[in-house]
Structures are given as C-alpha cells and as structure tokens.
Amino acid sequence: MSTRTYQRWSPSQWAEYEILDSGDGARLERFGPVVLERPDPGAMWPRRLTVADWDRANAHFEPTGKSTGYWVKHGSAKDRWNMNYKSDRLNLTFQLEMTKFKHVGLFPEQAENWEYIAEHLKPGNRFLNLFAYTGGASIAARAAGADVTHVDAIRQVIDWTRVNMELSGLDGIRWVVEDALKFAEREQKRGNTYDGIVLDPPTWGLGPKGEKWRLEDQLTRLCEAVADIVAPNGFIIMNTYSGISPTALETLWSRLLPTASSEVGELCLEGKDGHLIPTGSLIRLKAKS
Numbered sequence: 001m002s003t004r005t006y007q008r009w010s011p012s013q014w015a016e017y018e019i020l021d022s023g024d025g026a027r028l029e030r031f032g033p034v035v036l037e038r039p040d041p042g043a044m045w046p047r048r049l050t051v052a053d054w055d056r057a058n059a060h061f062e063p064t065g066k067s068t069g070y071w072v073k074h075g076s077a078k079d080r081w082n083m084n085y086k087s088d089r090l091n092l093t094f095q096l097e098m099t100k101f102k103h104v105g106l107f108p109e110q111a112e113n114w115e116y117i118a119e120h121l122k123p124g125n126r127f128l129n130l131f132a133y134t135g136g137a138s139i140a141a142r143a144a145g146a147d148v149t150h151v152d153a154i155r156q157v158i159d160w161t162r163v164n165m166e167l168s169g170l171d172g173i174r175w176v177v178e179d180a181l182k183f184a185e186r187e188q189k190r191g192n193t194y195d196g197i198v199l200d201p202p203t204w205g206l207g208p209k210g211e212k213w214r215l216e217d218q219l220t221r222l223c224e225a226v227a228d229i230v231a232p233n234g235f236i237i238m239n240t241y242s243g244i245s246p247t248a249l250e251t252l253w254s255r256l257l258p259t260a261s262s263e264v265g266e267l268c269l270e271g272k273d274g275h276l277i278p279t280g281s282l283i284r285l286k287a288k289s
C-alpha cells in the first residue's frame, strides 16, 4: 500500500482578508474595509452565519452568464479601494475593484505562494510569472529583490499590476504582453533560464493576437518548455483551478523533471471558524543543482 500524502496550504498571516462564512454556493469575504458576497460553486455545504449576517455585505455579485455578471451595492460601497498584505517578510499594497468577472483583482489564497517566492529568491535572481494577472507573485518576487518578468495576454491587467507595484513602493518589473506558451518556448530556444517560475494557467483563454489557449491541448507543451527554462536549484510553482488533481500534477512533473523534489496538494482558504475552502491544485518543485 502506498501512503504518499499531500498537503493543504492556506494563508495564515493576513489581517485584512477574512472568509467570514461560506456555503450554499457562495462566499462571504472581507477585503480590507469591504465585505463581499460572491458565488463559489465549490462551497457545497450549509452556511454557518445567519441571513442577517450575510445581508450586512457591502455588495453581492449577480451572475448573468458563466463568467460575467454585475455587482449590487448595499449602501455606499466604493467600486475601487486599496488593501494591504503585511507579513513577516512582505508589505504589499493592492488596488481592488469590483469587476464584471466576479473577481476583485486578487486571488487571496495566492498569499501562500507569495511567501514561498519571497523566501526562496535572493536579490538578482531571475523570476518569471506566466499568466500573471494583477501580479501578486511578481510584486512579491520584486520585493525580494529579484529581476521579474511578468507575462500576461491582456494589457489592462498589466496596467493594473503597474499600479500595485507602485502602491507597494517598487519598480523595475519587465512587462510582456504575449501568449504565455509562445514566450516560454521562445525563452527555451534562446537558452534563457529562471531561478523561479510561477504558472497559473486558466482552463481557457486568449493570447493578445486571439491565440486560443486551452489547458488540455497545450498543458504538456507549456510544462516541457518550463522544465527546460528552470535554472539549476530553481523552483517552479504551478496552480490549476480546473479540476486537474494534485496527483495528476505530480505524475506530469515527475515525467518532465524526474530528479526534482516536489510538494503537492491543494491551495485552500480557511474560514473564520476554521472551515477550509479548496481553491485548486498546487505543486512546488525544486530543480536539482
């Protein structure tokens, strides 16, 4: 019998973010001064707090399609506000916004990865963030003194990251508006390497020139390119939000980097009463020297 275990990671040092409750397909979350109710189909358990507690949210999200919808504000909630992440290692500030995609510009569970990144990078190390969105990982790496390359297909999210970088008192991130697979394969051909790489590929997406990104079609090619551009002793962090199990991630990477050490499991958020919400699969690999 095999007894290999996997881990569950959840951020533990974030005073400004809380899951107040979850259940019946939704989350009640506090982002700094703003409490939001948003759909979360994964929250398939009963709620703990009362209807009156949930009604105290500053806004709730009404879906109109699979990934879009609109926010209904209760009272005078702001559309845009700032929020701080302060831990023993990091002091970052983010601009948040109620977007029509249900998101607010931050995936709070990623704070666990920001800590890993800040712990494992030294000034002058090279760091690559693929599918980088509003740049939490890029900013954590820059705060640790790394030379950061931030790749995303959408220019507007890169503009948003620039705001987050400046709010956090940082500068000097290299911005690349490009299809992540194309960029990784170009770096592979050039023989460039990175001491840390984060990849957080969505299930589907579009490159800047309309290139179709479908995780199931391009996953292996992407991971092969990433395996080639990680430096000796470098790390890779890969998240998936789309039903790829931790075991599948482990097997995939053991084929590509058989000598690397790895930790595998689920990234989670922990509610105020200690309940856990799963937010995706995660693998962290450390390449051999």
Ligand SMILES: C[S@@+](CC[C@H](N)C(=O)[O-])C[C@H]1O[C@@H](n2cnc3c(N)ncnc32)[C@H](O)[C@@H]1O
Binding pocket: 105, 106, 107, 110, 130, 131, 132, 133, 134, 135, 136, 137, 151, 152, 153, 154, 157, 178, 179, 180, 181, 200, 201, 202, 204, 205, 206, 207, 211, 212, 213
């Ligand atoms: C799930 S989000 C990543 C979240 C990010 N890890 C974070 O913690 O903030 C996915 C991102 O991938 C980008 N994207 C989608 N298709 C892409 C492609 N083909 N190449 C590069 N970026 C892409 C989207 O614009 C979006 O910003």
